[in-house]
Amino acid sequence: MPELPEVEVSRLGLLPHLTGQRLVEAVFRTPKLRHELPPELASRLAGLRVDTILRRGKYLLFDCESQHGGGWLILHLGMSGSLRLVAAGTPVQKHDHVDLVFARTTLRFRDPRRFGTAVWVEGHAVEQHPLIAVLGLEPLSPDFDGDWLYAATRQRNTPIKPLLMDSHLVVGIGNIYAAESLFQAGISPLRAARRISRERYRILVAAVRSTLETSIAAGGSSVRDYVHSDGGAGSFQLSCAVYDRHGEPCLHCGQPIKQIRQAGRSTFYCAHCQR
């Protein structure tokens, strides 16, 4: 469920509540998410102060400090993870795997499928951690532009859609946003990456930015609700032009939206509008 906009909205929602707050206690109720959760992790976290929360791709990076040194807690929501701020004593439900208990509030991490993760990095060099070091450009950074993407794809014969979702190239573009961005840019998800012109890459990058930023803005207005309430993740999901609209009419031409499978993932597109 979580794509980059939801992760960013979560980050923005958590910041005012957690910045400068000291971790009273950390509770882990499962030995393993995507990665092992070492038994000593809870005691390492206790007493640390959260100085800030950064985002890299879909990873949330909690900067945790104390007089005796600190480190970073990396969280990833995987496919089904969600974060909420709950009051002390709120009953734990199934799949509530992690609590970060602060004096005023508790950050609760739920993840039924457990594709998400929590990883502790001792020290300050979080950007050198293997999970983070391999990541490509941020899609909302100025470095990510049409010229860069054009240059990066000269040798790539793979279809553009799975390439757009490759986090080693550019992070945070999930299945929904890949489909929506390609539709907005009028580019077929099947087109070989090297067969797309510089000009069309400029259009594609603009489409990626536009879909991500529109979604973040839509979520932004409900940030406080999101992190406080039990409202489900995806409550601010954008309405989609092609994603999950198999057989329904294209909003531009009326032709039925096609669904195919690429690299094990569903792809939705309009064969008439996307070339």
Added chain:
DNA sequence: CGTTACCCCTGGAGGC
């Protein structure tokens, strides 16, 4: 090296 197949895990939807 580039690209695909499969796996991690649970739950919901739909067929029978």
Added chain:
DNA sequence: TGCCTCCAGGGGTAAC
């Protein structure tokens, strides 16, 4: 109602 199969918004690894 229940059982079965398939599918799901992520990402890593093995295999071709």
